[in-house]
Amino acid sequence: MKFGPKYLLVKNFLKESIQQGKFKVGDFLPSEHELCSRFSVTRTTTRKALDELIKEGYIEKLQGKGSRVKERRKSLGLLTVKGFSEAVGKNVNTIFLTKPQIGEWKEEIIFPVKKEDKDAQCIFFERLRCVNSLPVMLERNWLPATILQGFTEKQFVDESFFKTLSQEYLIEITGSKQEIRAEYADDKIAEILSIERNSPVLHISVLFSTNQKKLTIYSELFCNTTDFPVGNQYFM
Amino acid sequence: MKFGPKYLLVKNFLKESIQQGKFKVGDFLPSEHELCSRFSVTRTTTRKALDELIKEGYIEKLQGKGSRVKERRKSLGLLTVKGFSEAVGKNVNTIFLTKPQIGEWKEEIIFPVKKEDKDAQCIFFERLRCVNSLPVMLERNWLPATILQGFTEKQFVDESFFKTLSQEYLIEITGSKQEIRAEYADDKIAEILSIERNSPVLHISVLFSTNQKKLTIYSELFCNTTDFPVGNQYFM
DNA sequence: AACTCAAACTTGTACGTACAAGTAAAAATA
DNA sequence: TATTTTTACTTGTACGTACAAGTTTGAGTT
Known part of the structure; x- marks a missing residue:
């Protein structure tokens, strides 16, 4: 041995x-x-x-x-909306606009979708993050359905996608890649975030890699940053 | 001893x-x-x-x-314009709009300026980063003049502010805090970045802490992300 | 009851030794 | 000369020991 x-x-x-x-x-x-x-x-x-x-x-x-x-290093160099989680006293809630379901790989994913992912079925879900009942961030997630058996039926642990992956599937995030843009809000985004069309929105594209080589997660985030900027911190 | x-x-x-x-x-x-x-x-x-x-x-x-x-960990969880430094073959250059000079602490600094900094004089400089001669990012920096003797006369090492701090003053960045917003470009920003007024621009406010307890650096960045998104990566 | 102090735990630093595993250049071989 | 092998270097893992330094608890004292 x-x-x-x-x-x-x-x-x-x-x-x-x-x-x-x-x-x-x-x-x-x-x-x-x-x-x-x-x-x-x-x-x-x-x-x-x-x-x-x-x-x-x-x-x-x-x-x-x-x-x-320790509370697991959430950051991973990731951006978080200032006021989410760490902010005490703030009224943060999450609404599922689309519950996890088998869907299609959409064009709107910025990072190129891997071939092996495209060949597989796709789990999609969409959440709206609100602070004080006001919509602040729209989050769209795509991931291949190959590994996560029964994911569409599962309840999220603590409303957290990553906690669910960790505790139910022993999958953890090992890396991330982000691209950030300032864009005009299109009709749909504007409506969901309750802002005017063509307002500037922060568009964050994230690609997560995990300890499961086959599992890559694609996310597209749209933030109204007028009241809640997005931020991160790093200290040695 | x-x-x-x-x-x-x-x-x-x-x-x-x-x-x-x-x-x-x-x-x-x-x-x-x-x-x-x-x-x-x-x-x-x-x-x-x-x-x-x-x-x-x-x-x-x-x-x-x-x-x-090793090449020193540049990231520090920081955002960098995709195409700067790492991008080979791209024509990146930097123009000083305002050379380092003694200036005033401006209102436009998003993070609250510490009292001890406000009491001191302020070094200010402003650079425009271009890719293929097209302006992509405007960078404004403020820092207290207390420690950096003769800084306004110094030439930057390799055009890099941080390299200059490290090699000339033995100062290194130990942490950073960022806030990111999508905003309308005002007249001045629009003109400098050669975009239309009210275009969406990415506004990044950074606060750097250093190994010199007294030295905090305040930066405000404005990016035109239509062609060059801003991004970062993290891997364990 | 309140305080002091010693004992028993924890992790931190540092010693010394030994061999495994990877790399590169010199030496031996074909 | 070209190839293989050896040798000498590097870092990696692991053993065992000793004491320093910080924390907690409980025994002893006031």
């Missing part, structure tokens, strides 16, 4: 446990010492495993206390 | 050497073994130092070969 490096054993055990919710956000992992004896490795090896989990944003270490499961 | 951890000695020596250009991009650092004997530390310590430099994006390791100085 061929095994890779030992530290991957520890790392993957912890990573999968976190992804499956066996360790929840805020929980402390077993101490380094305990992991050592559980896997019969030295602390060097255990610490290497933990280091990688820190690098990937799963945990943080607190000297004297332990290793705590 | 009080020293911190030993690995910081090695790390900082290498980091400063890289920042000062003693090791250039593509160069290989001294081998771990050599660093060990030079600093009288064990490989554990040296590797810890190198690990941190990897994390901060300064170097990459190649098994069997060595540690090579």
Whole structure:
């Protein structure tokens, strides 16, 4: 039998446990010492495993206390509407304009759709994000139906698409590519966002890659940024 | 005398050497073994130092070969115009509309200007980025004049503001905060970008923090995204 | 009851050793 | 000369040990 490096054993055990919710956000992992004896490795090896989990944003270490499961690095360099999620006290809600269903690959996807994706069926869903009941962002998502069995019938975990992928299918986002444009709102977008036709809207095209090589997610976002700009932060 | 951890000695020596250009991009650092004997530390310590430099994006390791100085992580989660720098074969140039000079703190800065900055004098400069001689992005920058002695007389290194900060003042960007809006182009912006008034333009407000606690940089960018969308990438 | 302090935990740094695995150039072979 | 093999270098993994430094808890003291 061929095994890779030992530290991957520890790392993957912890990573999968976190992804499956066996360790929840805020929980402390077993101490380094305990992991050592559980896997019969030295602390060097255990610490290497933990280091990688820190690098990937799963945990943080607190000297004297332990290793705590972190809210997963949501950013990924992604843009988020200022006021979504982090904003406390704001009334944010999400409306499904189109529930997940088998649909067609549309022209409006900016990034070129891969051939293997085009050959497969396509899951589509469309959501409207509102702040204080005012529509702020329209989100359209396309993804191949090959892997996600029964996805159209599933309820979203915490209203979150990514949480659903993570917890129900053990799929996580590993990368993203974005293009951002300022455009005139066409009739449809203007109507949905309750703005005038030809108002400037922020158009964000996103391509997500995941740990499942076959699963690429295509998203097109349209934002009314007059009241809620889109933003991100990065600190070393 | 009080020293911190030993690995910081090695790390900082290498980091400063890289920042000062003693090791250039593509160069290989001294081998771990050599660093060990030079600093009288064990490989554990040296590797810890190198690990941190990897994390901060300064170097990459190649098994069997060595540690090579990398092109510094430009991204920082930042948006870049698609076609700038990375795009080969494209004709990109930069025009100073306003050379670095002592100016005033303007109202148009979106992020609130810190009090200590407002009390100081302000360096301002304004550049127009063109692709194929067509104006694509207008960039306005403000920063307090306290630290950067003689900045207004300096020539930019490689036409790059950040390279100049790094090589001439040993200042590096440690974080950023951005807000993005789609707006109507006002008269002035429209004229500079050679577009019609009230065309949609992408307005990006950036606040950079640096390793010099006193130095914050405020930028306002205006992009015509019809031909060149703005974008970023992230991969784990 | 309130406080102090020691003990028992946690992670952080650092030592030293050994061998595996990848790379490149020199040496041996055909 | 051209090819193969060896050798000497690089980084990667893993062992074991020791003590420093931060946190929590509970025993002991006031």
